Amino acid sequence: MGANKVPEEVTPTVESLIKLYHSAEVTDQLVATRGLNSFLTGFRTRGNRKSIEALNTLLAASGGETLEVIWEPLLEQVKATEGIGSLSQAALPLLVYAPAEEAVPVLMDLFESTTDQGLKIQILDILSAYAGTEPVASLLDLYETSSPQVRRGMLAYLLNDHDRILLLFDSIEKKTIQAAELDANQKKRLLEHADNDIKSRAAELVASKVSADRTAVIEKYKSALEHDADALRGKKVFMQVCSSCHQVGDVGVQVAPDISDSRVRKPIQYLTDILDPNRAVDNNYFSYTILTTEGQIHTGIIVSETSTSLVLKKPEGKEVSLLRDDIELIKADGISLMPNGLEQNINIEQMADLISFLKNWRYLDGQIPIDANQPLN
16 A cells, blocks of 8 residues: 555555554564555655655644654664664664755764664665765775675665766776676666766776786687697696685685586686686675784685674685674775786696686596597687
8 A cells, every 4th residue: 555656545554653653562663663664665666755745744734743753763862872773773764754964964873883784784775765975975985994795785875876876987987996896787777877978987987898918918828728628637727726716626615706617608708717807806706805903914705794793715715703893904905816917827738728627627537538638619
């Protein structure tokens, strides 16, 4: 019924939910909060903020309480406490109906003070309901030191508004945010945007680009695809230069993305990924550098995190669990954990063998024969 856009028909239900919200029973309050969230979201999706204003006018005209009786004390509660309880967190989305000038500063203060990653994401979702760019500068200041999931939430927030997209482009231009952090769907949305200014700037900043030196290296090593290659020799190359971060079969450790599914990857894709690892990096595999309060420095991939701790997976597969209270600085390096320059460690013949191993490792147990010397293409 919340999707019904006629205010007169939904007013009685909202009045009943507001009364239930004032119940002394916490269980009733949670039921009312979730009901209001669901109901008003459905109502708002059929109209806009003006439809909520019309609903408030009808609630006042009928002598009942308006939505202010919920978001006003909620704002005061959030401002007065360092943390928020389960009821307040459940009610937090109702702040989308509060005026931006009142809600946004409170939400940003809460965002900056909390270490709860889920709460940060929830706040970003609420901020997305508001137009404008007021929180952007503060969020960009925090971007580099934020965790992967919060960074993804920040990107979603920036992509949800025309003016914020332009500020996102400015940050990409300044290298504050790496274009590679946008996923394929986000890039597609920008490159096909209805606004021609956004579309043209996306083509300039977001479309995949390859540095000149990486292009030259890839061109030089393409001859590896024409060489006779030996998968068994390639296994030894893999063990020497790749196994500290990648696992293929029973060789190596899984730190970086899985590269073992050779059935869907062509030799040229392997060659490109090996020699230009930063061309396309999964958001989950960006390298992070963490400085502890004791001066220790750790670099790796964040594999899990909670409000109080995170787990960093380093090359060789070693995992380090760190309490957030013990972290002085967390910084995203904006690049893959795999460095550029692998060509300095292997020649063209070894590259041919390595790619042959990646393509044919399943057959090395002897159950299915392969030609030991075979061109890759």
